[in-house]
Structure formats: structure tokens, C-alpha cells
Amino acid sequence: MKTSQYDVLIIGTGIAGLHTALNLPSSLRVLIVSKDYAWECNTFYAQGGIAVAVNHDDIALHIKDTLEAGAGHCNQEAVEVLCTEGPEVIQQLIKRGCMFDKDELGCILYTKEAAHSTNRIVHAGGDATGRVVHLFMMEQLRVPILYNTQVTDLLIENGRCYGARVFHADNVFNIYANKTVIASGGVGSLYEYHTNARTISADIQGICLNHSIALADMEMMQFHPTAFVLGNAVRKQLLSESLRGEGAKIVDEDGLRFVFDYDERGELAPRDIVSRAIFDYKDKTHKEVYLDLSAFSEDHFKQRFPSIYFNMQNIGYNIPQQRIPISPAFHYAMGGIHTDLFGKISQVEDLYAVGEAAHTGLHGANRLASNSLLEGLVFSKRVATDIIKTIDIKREIKEFPEVEDVLINENDKELKNELRNIMWCYAGILREEKNLNKAMNRVKEMLELPIGKLLKLRLLVSKEIIQSALNRKKSLGAHCMKEEISL
């Protein structure tokens, strides 16, 4: 394959990557690369919806809820940007024709999720918000996507980025660009139990570490309380927060709603509290924990949560009548590649990060439910604005060698699974210093083994998560040190 040159290279076909592309003028030559099919991303699997202030007065309340969920660790300016600019991007999507769910009078329906003080979540296709919004954006897109193309390095020299090295159809080659946008999502596949798409494995975060680009808040990893983790699927079926917002109960095998023993808000407490409650309760009592959906009629459930309904029926659960066994699972990375409020990475010119891959400090120590799709929309628009303002399409091209790294080694799969287990057990929901040290030692050992580059990238990011967790001695938000848990 011949070397290629673009104005803008976007890594990732989730909401952040697609919306960046949609906000760039057609005069720019833009290429999007995606590791797999375009839809194999977290955006596609998003269920609940997008949080957005319902009117001007609600903006202040949305800011307050976001700051509170973030446990005092948020970058207030980033939160203000999100909540203030959010309504406009949603209006633009609606004007372009994106169909959010409406009532019979044609008014947008808003639902509520944990830790939101009001109903402000717009949704689409019932519980298929991500799928509907993703499909809508793909239909609007007028730029090419190169599928099955994995970025294996960034082309960086003297503090400037010139594009990326990719692996595609058994070839390694360089794609040159004046501006490169990382929209490659979070880190889900580092953990044994997670709800993320299979493509989300922290490659680019690892590449950034290799180039001494700072990641921030990497100890801040969010676990979703209600996933169906039985079965062999790598990506575990998420049971949306909206279920609890609309009446689902968490019960033990005797029907006891034990979450109230941990927090007076019960099932509607922030998701880290509910996750820890379930994890701890299971550990202490050895009882199974379920999501009880009996508050829903079957007709309503089928209409409001069609994806969950059909997915669970398909694997043999007669819902809403039958309770679903649940466990927490890794869900979302608050930490990421540190950027300013226009997605710029300070150490490297012409390189941006946006969406779940990025860290603006917006989510603080804990993300408020449904703020991440909005983040993808709001901050990608800002990235596009900055690109338009600063791009130099006549910039000098710099050639890089087309190095063929060994991407995968023979024993990598086994080590990768061991790593996932270590991260789940020792750097997961409840952490202890001794366990974090154990994890760190083993990760360092693995890094010394003859491994492929992709595993090395995973290990580097895992090491960063563990080190950040070790550095933060006290619990904060999603980072919970076991000895401090108060029940």
C-alpha cells in the first residue's frame, strides 16, 4: 500500500471521531481509521442516553450534579463547557434529523439516571441511543473510513505529530496528516469483566506513554453496578442505569434490597457506591444478587428497553418476570490522555485527543451517568474548531521509516488473560496497597518477557493505572481503598 497524506487523520469511529469529522469543512482532506468495523465501539453499545440541560435554569443544576458526582475532583471549567454548550449540540443533532424518543405530542422524552437531580437524559430507540446516534452520524458522514486498521504508533518528532503508523491487511504503513485526532476510546479490555467493545484496549494510551505524553487520573476507573457477566462473551451485557431510574430493584436471593444498608439513596446512589455495595455484599454473604424488574409490565419493558429485552430473552431469561443475576463490571475510564479544553495535547503540536480517550478533568473522580456521549459531542466540536483555526495545509511533510514491529508474540494471549485477571482482582473496585504492589510486580515482570508490542502497550497502561492507584492513598470517588470503605 502506498504512503498517504491527509489534512486530518482521525483515529476512531465512535461519537468523538465521527462528530469531529462532521464538524470539519469539506475542503479538508480527512481520513478516519478504525481498528475493526465502524460500529465496534463503545458508542454503538451505549444504551441509556445523553445527559443535557432541559432548559437554561437546568444548566446550573447539571453543573452541580456533575461536580458532585466527580467528588470535588473535576475541572470546573470543563464541566461548565460541557453543560453550557451541551444543549446547542443536541439541538444541532435534532435539526440535522437525529431522532430522539418523543411522546405522543412530539415532545422529547427525558429520563433520569443515578445522581441526576432531574429528568434530563434524552434517549433514542428506547435503550439503543448509541446505535441510533452512531447510525445517524455514519449516514451523514462524507469522509472515507479505512476499516480493520490498527494504529500501532504515532509519528512524532521534535514535539510535533505527523500522523500515525498503522497495521492494515497484513501491511504496516504510515499515514501522514497535518493534524491527528485520537478518538480511540477507553481501556475496557484491560479488565476481566467489562462492558466495552472488543476494540477498546488502551493501545493509544500506551503509545502516548511510550512518547512521554502525560496521562492523568488513571486511577479513576468506573465500574458499572449492573452487568450480566455469566457466559463466555468478552463484552458483558450492560443493564442500563435507566432501568433503576425507572423502577428496577437490586435484591439478594431472599429479595432483600440491601443497597439501602450502604447508602440511603439505595439503587439510585452514584454507580460507584452501588458497585461497591454489590461487590462487598457478595463477598461477605456469598449470596447471589439480582436485578428485579417486576415493577415493569412486559409491554412497557419491551417498548422502552427493546435491546435488553431481546438480548436477555435470547439467552433464556424471561424478563421482566424473571430476575437477572448481576455483577459490577469495568465500564468507563475517567482518566486518559491529558488535554486542554480544545482537545490539544500540550507536549505535542498538531495532536489532539477527544472523547473517552481524553482527560480534560471533566469527570473528576467519577463520571455522572450519560455525560460521556455529551462529552464526545461537545469537545469534538471544539477540536474541529481549533483545527479549522490553526491548520497549515502547506506544512512541510516529514517522512518516517515504515518500521515493522512485532505486534503479537506466541504467549501473549495467555499473558493478556492473566493481566485482565490481575487488573480485575487487584486494581478493580476495591483496592489494597499490598494487592496493588503484587499487581505492579507482576506487570513489571511481564514487561521483561519477550512479548509483542500490543501486549506491551496494555501493560504500560495497566502499570500507569496501578501506579496512580498506589499514589492516591485515600479513597476518592471511584478510587476506593478497601481499608477505608465505610459500610
Ligand SMILES: Cc1cc2nc3c(=O)[nH]c(=O)nc-3n(C[C@H](O)[C@H](O)[C@H](O)COP(=O)(O)OP(=O)(O)OC[C@H]3O[C@@H](n4cnc5c(N)ncnc54)[C@H](O)[C@@H]3O)c2cc1C
Ligand atoms: C455498554 C455501554 C453503555 C454505555 N451507555 C452510555 C450512555 O447511555 N450514555 C453515555 O453518555 N455514555 C454511555 N457509555 C459510555 C460511552 O458510550 C463512551 O464513553 C463513548 O461512546 C466513547 O466514545 P468515543 O468516541 O470516545 O470512543 P468509542 O465509541 O469507544 O470509539 C473508539 C474507536 O476507536 C477505535 N480504536 C481504538 N483503538 C484503535 C487503534 N489502535 N487503531 C485504530 N482505531 C482504534 C475503535 O475501533 C473505535 O472505532 C456506555 C458505554 C458502554 C460500554
